[in-house]
Amino acid sequence: MVLENFRGIEGPREIVFAERGITLVEGPNEAGKSSIAEALRLVRDFKASSQAADVRAVRPTHVQADPRVEIEVRSGPYHLVYAKTFGRKGTTRLTVHAPRPESHTGDAAHDRASAIFAETVDAELWRALHLVQGQPLDQPVLADLEPLHLALAERDAGEGAEVHADVLDRVEAEYLTYFTATGRPTGDYARLRDALDAAVAREREAQAEVENVARLVEKHERLRLRRDDLAVELAEQRKEAQSLRDRSDALDQLRDECREARQVAHGADQSALAARRAQQRRSELLQEFEAAEQALSQAEEAAAAAQAELEELEARPVPGDPDGAIDAAREALDDAAARLDAARAESEWRRAKERLDRARAAVQCLTEASETLAQHSVTADVLTAIGDAHTQWRTAEARSLAGAPQVRIERLGEAIPTVDGAPLAGDTAEMAALRTTVVEVADGVRVTVAPDAEIAERADDAEQARRAYERLLAQVGATDLDDARGRAAQRDEAQRQVDSATAELRAALDGATEAELAADVAALDQRRSQVDDVPEVNEARAAHELAKQRYEHVVRDSQQAREERARRAAVAQALRDRVVSAGADVAQAAARLDRAAAALDAARAEASDDDVAAALERADEARIQALATVEALDRDLREHGADQIAADLATAEEVLGSTERRAQQLAEELVGVDAQLELLGRDGLQDAANRAAEQVADLERRWASMDARARAARRLHTTLAEHAQRARQRYVRPFREAIVDLGRTVFGEGFDVEISDDLAIVSRTLDGRTVPFSSLSGGAREQLGVLGRVATARLVSEESGAPVVLDDALGYADPIRR
Numbered sequence: 001m002v003l004e005n006f007r008g009i010e011g012p013r014e015i016v017f018a019e020r021g022i023t024l025v026e027g028p029n030e031a032g033k034s035s036i037a038e039a040l041r042l043v044r045d046f047k048a049s050s051q052a053a054d055v056r057a058v059r060p061t062h063v064q065a066d067p068r069v070e071i072e073v074r075s076g077p078y079h080l081v082y083a084k085t086f087g088r089k090g091t092t093r094l095t096v097h098a099p100r101p102e103s104h105t106g107d108a109a110h111d112r113a114s115a116i117f118a119e120t121v122d123a124e125l126w127r128a129l130h131l132v133q134g135q136p137l138d139q140p141v142l143a144d145l146e147p148l149h150l151a152l153a154e155r156d157a158g159e160g161a162e163v164h165a166d167v168l169d170r171v172e173a174e175y176l177t178y179f180t181a182t183g184r185p186t187g188d189y190a191r192l193r194d195a196l197d198a199a200v201a202r203e204r205e206a207q208a209e210v211e212n213v214a215r216l217v218e219k220h221e222r223l224r225l226r227r228d229d230l231a232v233e234l235a236e237q238r239k240e241a242q243s244l245r246d247r248s249d250a251l252d253q254l255r256d257e258c259r260e261a262r263q264v265a266h267g268a269d270q271s272a273l274a275a276r277r278a279q280q281r282r283s284e285l286l287q288e289f290e291a292a293e294q295a296l297s298q299a300e301e302a303a304a305a306a307q308a309e310l311e312e313l314e315a316r317p318v319p320g321d322p323d324g325a326i327d328a329a330r331e332a333l334d335d336a337a338a339r340l341d342a343a344r345a346e347s348e349w350r351r352a353k354e355r356l357d358r359a360r361a362a363v364q365c366l367t368e369a370s371e372t373l374a375q376h377s378v379t380a381d382v383l384t385a386i387g388d389a390h391t392q393w394r395t396a397e398a399r400s401l402a403g404a405p406q407v408r409i410e411r412l413g414e415a416i417p418t419v420d421g422a423p424l425a426g427d428t429a430e431m432a433a434l435r436t437t438v439v440e441v442a443d444g445v446r447v448t449v450a451p452d453a454e455i456a457e458r459a460d461d462a463e464q465a466r467r468a469y470e471r472l473l474a475q476v477g478a479t480d481l482d483d484a485r486g487r488a489a490q491r492d493e494a495q496r497q498v499d500s501a502t503a504e505l506r507a508a509l510d511g512a513t514e515a516e517l518a519a520d521v522a523a524l525d526q527r528r529s530q531v532d533d534v535p536e537v538n539e540a541r542a543a544h545e546l547a548k549q550r551y552e553h554v555v556r557d558s559q560q561a562r563e564e565r566a567r568r569a570a571v572a573q574a575l576r577d578r579v580v581s582a583g584a585d586v587a588q589a590a591a592r593l594d595r596a597a598a599a600l601d602a603a604r605a606e607a608s609d610d611d612v613a614a615a616l617e618r619a620d621e622a623r624i625q626a627l628a629t630v631e632a633l634d635r636d637l638r639e640h641g642a643d644q645i646a647a648d649l650a651t652a653e654e655v656l657g658s659t660e661r662r663a664q665q666l667a668e669e670l671v672g673v674d675a676q677l678e679l680l681g682r683d684g685l686q687d688a689a690n691r692a693a694e695q696v697a698d699l700e701r702r703w704a705s706m707d708a709r710a711r712a713a714r715r716l717h718t719t720l721a722e723h724a725q726r727a728r729q730r731y732v733r734p735f736r737e738a739i740v741d742l743g744r745t746v747f748g749e750g751f752d753v754e755i756s757d758d759l760a761i762v763s764r765t766l767d768g769r770t771v772p773f774s775s776l777s778g779g780a781r782e783q784l785g786v787l788g789r790v791a792t793a794r795l796v797s798e799e800s801g802a803p804v805v806l807d808d809a810l811g812y813a814d815p816i817r818r
Contacts, residue, residue, distance in 0.1 A: 001072075002083075005065040007035050007058050012068075019074065037130065037805050043069040043082060044117055047110050048090025055086050066090065076120030082113050125796065129789050130805040168720055175717035178710035189710050196699040203696045206689035216677055223670045230663045237656045244649040248642075258634060265626035272619035278607075279616045285603055289596040296589035303582030310575035313568070329547075329554040336540070336547035338531055343540035345527035352521045355508045359517060362505035369497035376491035378476045383488040386472045390481045393465035400458035404432040407449055409439055417441050434459035735759055738791040739784075746783070753784070761788060782810060 004012045009032045017023045025033050038058065046055050058067050066087035073080055079098040085091045094109035096102035096116075104112045117123075178189040185193065378386075409417055411427040418424065418440050419431070431437070433449040435456050440446040478484040509517060528534055535543070607615075736755040743751040750767035761784050763772045773781065786809055793802040 001036060001039065002068075002070040003032070003035060003039055004068040005060050005063065006032070006039055006067045006069065007060065008032055009035060010060070010063065034807050037807050039069045040071065042086070043071060043084050044113075046086070047107065048084045048086055048092045049088060050086070050090075051088070058086070075116065078116050078120060080113070080116065082109075084110075125792075125802065129793055129802060131785065131789065131807060131809050171713070171717050171720050174709075174713045178706075178713055183714075185710075189706055192699065192703055192706055196696070196703050199692065199696045199699050203689070203692035206692040210689045213677065216673055220670065220673045220677060223666060223673060227663065227666050227670060230659060230666060234656070234659050234663060237652065237659055241649065241652040241656050244645055244652055247645050248649055258630065261626070261630045265623070265630045268619070268623040268626040272616075272623040275612075275616040275619035278612050282603060282609060282612050285596065285600045289593070289600050292589060292593035292596045296586065296593055299582060299585035299589045303579065303586055306575055306578035306582050310572065310579060313572050313575060316568075325554050326551075326558050329551040333544075333547040333551040336544040339535055340537075340540040340544040342528050342531035342534045343537040345524045346534050347537055349521060349524035349528055352517060352524055355510070356514070356517050356521050359505055359508035359514050362501045362508060363514065366498060366501035366505060369494045369501060372494035373491060373498060376476075376487045376494065378478065378484050378487040378491055380488065382472070382476060383484055386469070386476075386478070386481060386484045389465065389469040389472050393462065393469045396458065396462035396465040400434055400455060400462040401432050404434050404451055404455050404459075405449055407431050407433050407437060407439065415441050415444060732757060732759070735791065735795065738795050739787050742787050742791055742794075743784075746787075779810075786810065 001015045001017070002012055003009045003015075008030055013032070015025065015036055025036060027033055035058070042055060042058065046052055055067075060067070066085050068083070068085045070081065070083035073082065077099045078096060081093075081095045081097070083091075083093045092106055092109040094102070094104040094113050096112075102112070177187055178185065180186045184190075407430070409419065409424060409429045411417060411424060416423050419429070420438055433451050435451065437449045438446060439449070473479065473481075473484065476484060476487065478487055512520075732755045736753060739753055739755070739761070740751065743753065747766055750765075752765040754762040754765075754770075756762050761773050763770050764776060764780065764784060765771075773784065776784070786806065789804050789806075793804050796802045
């Protein structure tokens with residue numbers, strides 16, 4: 001090892017260690033002995049650029065320089081030189097000479113060196129065999145050192161123990177690959193389960209996307225087939241429509257001749273219509289004249305009949321007025337209703353009055369109980385505190401009196417003794433001297449009784465307990481514990497009355513307030529006082545029902561009478577209206593007859609009845625001839641199918657337009673589906689679904705394999721752990737023998753130790769005297785700690801041992817004291 005600028009070491013200093021045996025480093029304090037072990041730890045554990053507190057602590061304080069450590073090491077098959085300069089821009093260099101040359105720098109050198117040490121050095125054993133300066137005098141933890149286990153197993157079980165330990169280590173490693181120390185899945189095992197679940201979810205999503213694409217493809221095919229069918233259909237429809245247009249164009253001249261003939265026929269028809277209207281008008285004038293004569297005769301007859309019926313109706317007697325009977329029945333019904341309301345109010349008033357009395361009594365009881373409750377403040381907790389204080393006082397008083405000296409004073413003469421300056425009351429007195437007590441007889445004698453300090457302290461404690469007890473009594477106004485108990489009992493009784501009164505008040509009020517209930521009682525009292533001699537409810541209800549029935553009977557009879565009077569009045573009025581109307585009809589009929597005669601005379605002055613009939617005959621003949629021409633032309637058109645061609649053309653054009661619109665909609669829908677398929681096709685959904693399925697299948701295979709391995713590892717780990725625990729107990733004997741063998745070299749044949757299952761020294765026996773390890777002196781514990789480390793090194797490798805580092809050890813031991 002070469003150290004430079006490491007704590008107090010300035011220039012390069014080289015330390016050469018023997019490959020076998022003991023290397024002793026000797027020097028005064030602050031010479032740098034402990035720096036050797038610390039440098040060996042830092043160069044292995046920290047990177048050169050580390051700013052950890054342990055690294056900063058080794059920087060020299062007297063010079064501005066970076067610490068440097070270089071070690072040349074043989075470890076397993078490796079022979080290497082490893083150097084580090086610690087600083088913000090630290091440097092690392094590794095040169096491996098065997099088993100094959102290697103050279104590394106920087107972090108690569110640190111990582112390679114760490115890998116070599118991890119491969120060839122048992123870190124736990126290395127730390128356990130180091131006894132560092134300032135370390136507590138505790139034993140190293142040896143139970144978990146695998147090399148020591150192997151060595152002890154070889155001694156106990158012979159050949160094959162190393163294989164057994166290796167199996168345990170591999171089983172433990174295999175178990176921890178799948179499970180945590182608490183048995184929960186971890187690592188690749190847990191990640192594979194999560195990956196499988198995620199892959200299954202992705203496969204389902206991808207498959208759903210593929211199915212969606214399949215549905216779109218199917219829809220696209222259906223749309224394409226429909227588009228092709230529509231294309232064929234459109235071609236046929238366009239061909240048929242064009243054929244119909246050609247046939248229709250060929251009949252246009254015939255249609256023009258037919259239109260002209262229709263116009264001529266229309267003129268003839270209008271002439272015939274005018275002549276017919278003239279004839280009709282002449283007939284209407286004749287009919288109107290005859291109808292006017294007949295209407296006048298009928299109006300005169302109706303007027304006479306209406307007048308006769310009115311006179312006959314007015315001669316009949318008229319029914320009397322029913323309003324008086326209704327008023328009397330209504331008054332009787334109102335009186336019965338008032339008596340029924342008063343009866344109901346009487347019943348409700350009694351119930352409400354009883355509730356109000358109960359509520360007021362409950363309020364009075366609640367007020368009195370609340371006042372009592374306020375006057376007594378001794379609750380259960382306060383009473384418990386007073387009882388505890390009383391017990392503490394009496395207990396302290398009994399303890400103070402238990403060991404106190406007793407003083408008995410008897411007056412034998414005329415002189416009156418004094419006790420602590422106060423004259424003696426009576427001739428005798430007995431007391432316990434809890435404090436210094438002075439008994440004096442004037443001009444005679446003075447006796448001082450002084451108890452020990454503990455009795456005085458007990459008396460003070462008793463006095464303090466008494467004062468605390470009296471303070472609690474004063475707070476609640478009680479004279480003693482019994483008085484407090486009585487007050488507590490009174491409070492409990494008052495609380496019970498409060499609860500009972502509260503419940504009674506709540507039941508009596510039933511959700512209302514006392515004022516509301518009192519208002520209800522007053523209102524009900526006012527209602528019941530409206531009637532003298534209030535009947536019972538049932539009696540009043542029966543009387544009311546009877547009055548109601550009588551009133552309804554009178555109302556029905558009165559209604560019938562009113563209806564009869566109204567009917568007669570309506571009939572009479574109708575007859576009067578008929579008389580008036582009939583008179584008006586007579587006048588209108590006479591006027592109508594005059595107008596019809598005047599109109600007929602005027603029309604005959606323009607043209608006689610015969611002239612009108614001849615004009616109509618001529619117009620009809622012209623119309624018939626024009627219609628015959630139109631009919632002939634129409635017959636030619638029909639023979640050529642003109643109407644059917646026009647209808648077929650209109651239908652064909654309508655069907656063609658509808659088909660073209662459907663084709664356009666279908667084309668737009670097909671473009672939309674094409675766009676979706678093109679967009680989804682770029683995503684490679686089927687490939688993604690196939691990859692997801694393959695990934696699920698692969699993960700399921702891997703999961704099945706790993707799960708089987710994990711379950712097997714857990715079962716094997718549980719089984720071997722139980723066997724390993726039993727085997728560890730067998731390791732104690734060879735370890736104890738190794739320590740005893742070394743210890744007797746130092747302490748003699750009378751040395752022995754007891755070893756626990758975790759390979760810790762429980763006790764030391766020397767010349768027949770056994771002392772627990774924790775009760776031994778610091779030097780003895782330190783000696784046993786060194787023995788345990790040396791014994792471990794010898795057991796691990798009998799030929800070459802293992803590196804044991806003792807830094808300022810045996811500082812507590814001496815050559816004489818064992």
